[in-house]
Structure formats: C-alpha cells, structure tokens
Amino acid sequence: xxxxxxxxxxxxxxxxxxxxxxxxxxxxCGEMCACDILEHFDFTQPTLSHHMKVxxxxxxxxxxxxxxxxxxxxxxxxxxxxxxxxxxxxxxTDDCICKxxxxxxxx
Amino acid sequence: xxxxxxxxxxxxxxxxxxxxxxxxxxxxCGEMCACDILEHFDFTQPTLSHHMKVxxxxxxxxxxxxxxxxxxxxxxxxxxxxxxxxxxxxxxTDDCICKxxxxxxxx
DNA sequence: ATTAAATATAGATATATATCTATATAGGGG
DNA sequence: CCCCTATATAGATATATATCTATATTTAAT
Numbered sequence: 001x002x003x004x005x006x007x008x009x010x011x012x013x014x015x016x017x018x019x020x021x022x023x024x025x026x027x028x029c030g031e032m033c034a035c036d037i038l039e040h041f042d043f044t045q046p047t048l049s050h051h052m053k054v055x056x057x058x059x060x061x062x063x064x065x066x067x068x069x070x071x072x073x074x075x076x077x078x079x080x081x082x083x084x085x086x087x088x089x090x091x092x093t094d095d096c097i098c099k100x101x102x103x104x105x106x107x
Numbered sequence: 108x109x110x111x112x113x114x115x116x117x118x119x120x121x122x123x124x125x126x127x128x129x130x131x132x133x134x135x136c137g138e139m140c141a142c143d144i145l146e147h148f149d150f151t152q153p154t155l156s157h158h159m160k161v162x163x164x165x166x167x168x169x170x171x172x173x174x175x176x177x178x179x180x181x182x183x184x185x186x187x188x189x190x191x192x193x194x195x196x197x198x199x200t201d202d203c204i205c206k207x208x209x210x211x212x213x214x
Numbered sequence: 215a216t217t218a219a220a221t222a223t224a225g226a227t228a229t230a231t232a233t234c235t236a237t238a239t240a241g242g243g244g
Numbered sequence: 245c246c247c248c249t250a251t252a253t254a255g256a257t258a259t260a261t262a263t264c265t266a267t268a269t270t271t272a273a274t
Contacts, residue, residue: 086122
C-alpha cells in the first residue's frame with residue numbers, strides 16, 4: 001500500500017471521531033489548555049487525555065507545557081497538508097493510479 | 108454532540124482506511140466497476156464489497172448498476188462538502204465554539 | 215515536607231471493524 | 245433450464261478503540 005495512503009489514513013482516522021472534530025474546532029480559535037477543553041465535554045479527564053494523544057500522534061495538534069498546564073494548538077502546516085492531500089485525492093490528476101476509464105464493459 | 112460533527116465523522120471514518128483512500132484515488136479518474144477496482148488490491152471480493160458499502164453508506168461514492176456490473180463513482184458534491192467542512196473546521200470563524208482564548212492561565 | 219491541582223498511565227470492558235471462507239443471489243448466454 | 249460471472253451476505257476471528265475507574269506522576273504553593 002502506498003505510503004501516502006497509510007500516513008494520511010492515520011491522520012484521517014484521528015479526525016474520524018465526533019469528539020475529536022469538536023476539539024479541532026475548539027482549537028481553531030487558538031491554543032487552549034486541557035482543563036478548559038474538557039469543560040466542553042461530558043467524558044472524563046483520562047478520556048480527553050487519550051483523545052489529545054491521538055491528535056498529537058498524527059501531528060495535527062501540538063502541545064506547549066507551562067507549569068501545570070498543557071496548552072494545545074493546531075499544527076497549521078499539517079492541517080493544510082491534509083486538506084491538500086484530500087483535494088488531490090478527489091481530483092483527477094495526471095499521476096492518477098488508473099490511466100483509463102472502463103466505460104463499456106470490464107476486463 | 109453537534110450533528111455536524113457526527114455526520115462528518117462518519118464520512119471521515121469511511122476515509123480513514125488506506126485501502127479506501129486508494130479506492131477514492133482510483134475513482135477520481137472516473138467511474139469503474141467493482142471487478143476492475145479489485146484488481147488493484149490483494150484482498151478478496153467480499154472485502155471490496157464491504158469497503159464499497161462503507162463508502163456508499165456515507166454518501167461519498169455512488170453506484171450505477173448495469174447488467175452484472177456495478178459501476179462506482181465519486182459523489183463530487185459530497186466530496187466538496189467534506190473539504191469545505193474541514194477547511195471551516197480548522198479556520199477560526201465567527202461562529203466558533205469558543206469565544207475567547209485562554210492565554211495566561213486556566214479557569 | 216505536605217497538599218492540591220493538572221495530567222498521564224494502567225487495566226478492564228464493550229463495541230466496532232477489517233479480513234477471511236463459504237454460500238447465496240442475480241443477471242446473461244446458450 | 246442450466247451454467248457462468250459479478251456481487252452480496254453470513255458467520256467467524258483477530259485487532260483496534262472509546263470509555264470508565266483507580267492510581268501514578270508532575271509541578272506549584274504553603
């Protein structure tokens with residue numbers, strides 16, 4: 001399997017959860033500490049910790065530690081790369097995996 | 108949980124698999140029947156059937172039946188909607204879920 | 215040093231899913 | 245009607261994951 005598919009699938013998988021989409025939405029306003037993010041949700045602190053780990057594991061979110069607090073923010077570059085990947089994926093480009101259509105019968 | 112998050116998470120989850128990303132890439136060239144898509148993969152026909160069901164279930168792929176063959180194609184409108192959702196998600200907009208940053212301490 | 219607060223980790227559980235083999239269904243051709 | 249091909253479904257299995265409770269770690273303040 002092409003490495004691009006695998007690497008981007010990991011990022012996309014990190015975004016495939018409603019709670020994590022909401023976290024991304026929250027962080028789009030700027031950096032925020034975990035305890036303030038948590039107030040937007042009904043789940044427990046360890047669950048948020050898990051979600052943040054997933055989002056950081058794929059490079060879409062970064063963390064700045066300051067005293068007791070973890071300040072999280074979006075990695076804008078990686079967000080943009082994901083958008084560009086998806087746009088190129090759905091766009092018929094010259095280097096597309098298939099060269100010709102199959103209209104009029106298979107094989 | 109906001110309905111947008113849930114609905115889009117379902118679409119994003121459908122794209123969170125390397126094989127399904129490859130299928131999207133293949134379909135970006137135009138419609139293709141299942142048997143021809145299958146030739147790009149090592150897994151079995153029922154597995155492809157499963158993947159196509161997932162991709163259709165979220166509205167990102169459509170199917171046109173013709174005789175024995177199923178011709179699959181991307182739903183361009185829904186692809187575009189997904190891109191737009193992601194772009195609005197990572198962009199700090201007026202209707203963002205959080206109104207102010209938390210610089211300088213939490214709570 | 216003790217305490218309190220923020221976060222992380224461990225372990226458990228329930229659910230989802232990617233894949234397989236085996237079988238069923240459906241449509242076309244002879 | 246019978247066979248072949250394309251696709252779907254059923255059922256099994258192994259793995260992943262979202263969540264919880266309980267506990268550990270880290271850092272600051274007193």
